Amino acid sequence: MSTDLPHTSGAPTLEDVARVAGVSRATVSRVINGIRNVAPDIQEAVHRAIETTGYVPNRAARSLVTRRTGAVALVVSGAGDAKGGEPFESRVFADPFFGRVAGGVVGYLRPRGIHPVLMLADSAQTRDDVVSYLRQGSADGALVVSTHAEDPLPKLLVDAGLPAVLWARPARPIPISYVDLAHRAGAALAADRLVARGCRRVATISGPFDVPAAQDRLSGFQEAMAGHGHPYVPAVEGDFMPASGEAGMHRLMKEHPDIDGVFVANDLMAQGALLALRDLGRRVPEDVAVIGFDDSAAVTCRPPLTTVRQPMEDMAAEMARLLLAHVADPDLQVTSVIVRPTLVVRQSA
Template structure:
């Protein structure tokens, strides 16, 4: 009669600490998602965990830390179809994931596209099913940022809130990015510059349009035409058709997003306009869409993955130390020059 194989020995925190060459307390902080551990020590512990096959007792950890080991990524005021069609959101997911996954933190996606789903998410958060939320809110009148602040739920916003709120946020310097675009077009000798803005009920749409007009004025110019889009490819195409009607002699267009610029390019091709000879084009984002344009798109790069990683980092710090002061970070953009301008 064959003997049953002996059960594998249980790997303890002490075993991991011995392999990593650190203290048990350091291993415990890494396992519990404490953001205060230095990156080098964290990496050593994570390698030791992989080498030893250590599996944390999540139930015990939850009792000690009073956390669930999970966070939510909530996207507000957009449908699922819009979210998955826009490369911006994929980049946000990538940046958040690369921060939380090595720490054993699970990520839940929440799509908030109406009032019932907003209330459902708030109840879910208040009941402690996740430890906090990274929020991508797209409209200025979205009540969710204020609701999160009132509920004292750990939260970090993608972008500055429309109204001052006691909540951390991460954003790109929108004004600086638009200035880079306008300065580049002016340096090319373009003087009849139009713009296809984002929707003006979004902070990004409004701020980029205001910054565009301010920078033109700085150069002693006024816009040749303006048309409002909606940050989609179809919206960019519609805005470009409007601009061709309003300013047929425009020699450049600043488009408020790469996805809109892709739609604008298709309209210009059909209209027989050469890019950049007849009309120079600059976008905003530097997503993978910029490389699928014909010609490849000159655009303002916002480091979305790095910004999203910072949002997740700030949220984990807030969860680990609730008494910590709220923090915000503004990233600097850069102009990526390709063939469209």
């Protein structure tokens, strides 16, 4: 019969399905959303009608009434103008760190039928864009990874009453949920290992002092070394990039030629440090033991890097879980999840 066809061109609507199934729109909606009891034979008829019409619910119409989108923003926030050269987006996404976080988020969200929207916030303008984006109901909440400590975005989100979860504790305390690593404990793991190996002259290459994680790793390491009877640990500051690890290692060896153990605040810099050590003719781990942090680039190093593993995928998944909880229950209390790192022993220490 001709009335079985959609009445207008374009995608079939609920109305079309209802007509084909011989029921009302409301019933079809119930079947689709699994609400209340609908007699089995009618459910069956509706499913058949959906099948034959090729119906797919319209997301915009649905979220107009439910006030939910089934999307979350994954925003990378930082200072775009910090260093010249490449644009922010190139630097950010090229970092394996981001990739692993994205992987963890997607791994958790995908089975739940929700997808992350990639956003970058590197200026006042783009930060406002993120807030607007959420306010217009384009996403239900935000997962925020800040590259800079003083990032104002988290506060903007809190002030706007938008659900959000942060990667890492914010520099300035604000009422927002976050997931972080026990950096100090991780650094202590490295210190223990170095001492256990018999290293006597230990140094460290830290991350930028203005990022809390870098501070924690540094002070955690120094403290643990102090506990092992080494009150003074030479330290140089890097920027988490390989080149700074290389330069830092050179400086360290020049100033303290007898160093026999180094804790480097992330794997990327450790990679550079390894290069420097090789150039200087020092064997790793025989002459100098090296421990990295993150377990991000460890296997591609020569020798394979002993490192403090940060389970980024798990942490990212945890962020997603927390965010969905906040979205489901706006009154949910702010919480923090601190994950414990583990030491992965390979060959460099």
